[in-house]
Amino acid sequence: MTHIESFILAVALAMDCFAVSIASGIIMKRVKWQPMLLMATLFGVFQAVNPIVGWLGTDYCHSLIESYDHWIAFLILAFLGGRMVVESFKKEENKNFNPESLKVMFTMAIATSIDAFAVGISFSCMGIDSLDELLFPLCAIGAVSFILSVAGLLFGVKFGKRYAERLRAELWGGLILIAIGIKVLVEHTCG
Secondary structure: OOHHHHHHHHHHHHHHHHHHHHHHHHHHOOOOHHHHHHHHHHHHHHHHHHHHHHHHOHHHHHHHHOOOHHHHHHHHHHHHHHHHHHHHOOOHHHOOOOOOOHHHHHHHHHHHHHHHHHHHHHHHHOOOOOHHHHHHHHHHHHHHHHHHHHHHHHHHHHHHHHHHHHHOHHHHHHHHHHHHHHHHHHHHHHO
8 A cells, every 4th residue: 555545545534533523623713722633533533543453454354343433433423413403402401412522532532433443444455465555545544534533623623713603513413423424334235
């Protein structure tokens, strides 16, 4: 795998992180570096580690998880998105969905990185048989996911400040998460 191919793959895998980060930034409403960097780090780490897990477990896990990995991603994203949609109809003081919560961050990191697990399986199918060959792609995936997550969070905060009240940003953020879940489901069941 060339460096250009690795970078293109990294950008493709990071798109879900970017979209989820925009929705989270809209909800946060202001720049809060500690939770933002933690979220971006979790997204980057999960995106970089899941291909290793998929690559290492190809023989054992491939047949076990392949038939329902897309359902797991869909259910997690639909649950989080559904919560955001419900929260969007509550008064500000009654809202419970908190993208700054460590539990929510981990859940989003897992949901957005399930495709990365499948990429690890494909690495094995492409004949990559040493960790040295995986080093650059994994670093690229982690770094790009981190950078696009930070960018998404900052974009969401900026967008949310200006338009959140008029556009019901939390509603749209929830719908985005649900749409990503549906996209994963459709890609795996129809593709």
